[in-house]
Amino acid sequence: MTSTLRRAGGFAAVGTLALAAPELGRAAAAPFAVVALLAAFVVDEGPVFELFARPQDRRDGRLNGLAGFALAATGLAILATAPRESMPTPVFVAAVLVVAYGNVGARAVERLWTDPGRSVAGFSLAAFLAALAGQLVVGWNLGRLPEAASVVFLAAAGALVAALLRSMLYERDDPIVMLSTGLLLWLFATIGVESGLTEVGAALLVTVALGYVSYRTGTASVPGMVTGVLLGLLTIVFGGVGWFAILIAFFGIGGLSAKYRYDEKSERGVAEDNEGARGSGNVLGNAAVALVAVIGFAASAGMGIDSALFRFAFTGSLAAAMSDTLSSEIGVLFDDPRLITTLERVDPGTDGGITWQGYVVGVVGSGLVAGVAAATFAFDAPALAALTVVCGGVAGMTVDSVLGATLEGGRVGNQTVNFFGTLAGAVVSAALAVALL
Incomplete structure (x- = not known):
């Protein structure tokens, strides 16, 4: 066994202490706090x-990595044992085990292959199985097994969130990964999963398959693939198949447009980096607003907000993203912008x-996004609803171009501009829906 794999196994053993949470109750944080103190101040030599x-x-003569890992687990354990509005114990356990065992899976795969895609797959699979088993063990110990669909969804979402963060950060940042995963899973658990086990399982299989295809065809990098799979899973579970159809239409057409006449774009010096493969920043810049909208839709019943507004925000943001992507990828092929x-x-x-050709294509x-939305959502006035989406998309594309001309460069990057462009599309579409429908 390599040293990195042995070390990952050691961290997994420490993470397994989370399974004792039902027995320890309010003292669930104690084992991790003790490990953190020993790692930071006591153990500085020897086999451990x-x-x-x-x-x-x-170099430091101190186990800072283990101390940080244990402190992050301590923080989540405190949240899980708070007197009020505490994090569900299964969520706490899943967040710890996702990071602990995900690293074991990644290191095991790296012994055989150097492909980063396989390493992420190894991390995700091990993290998913560990989170799945952990939730079931804790639920059995507490005497109340959670719903199967919720268990599978939280395990998958936790594995994907952690895999995404791990692909963007460093090994020393595992405490950040653990805390972020735990807080997001807490949010997802609070919203709840209304879909059945069959629907969640099908959603997971479809999104993973499409993510693999996007990676192998070069339309997405490894972080971009993981981001897309996570967004797809959340969209199907919290929104539905119709929401996912709109999302996949954007990713599919947008990804192909980046590949369209790529060699010619490269010769002109206007081609996207990484042969047009979308990274996580690109995916999130274009779809972060849509993700917030679909989560808002799922939580709208408890907030007293009309859920239809989130439909228009979702479609308007993706219409803006589609417009901007196509206008950019096609427009750069024409002269005299x-x-x-x-x-x-x-x-x-x-x-x-901008070029007039690119603007027309945008x-x-x-209109393509609006058409898919009108076909999948039961709008009372489909034609008028589609018009609000088109207007939102064009407005977002225009805002993106204006921000690109005035702010982009230096501290303001393309992803930030994309985010504000999609936000403008969401706001305009939702506002028009309120005014006209």
């Missing part, structure tokens, strides 16, 4: 130190530069 020490720990704020001629690929892209 050698097992857990990372390269930086050896003009800056949207001054109409002066600029070089192809200049932030905020309007068509917004």
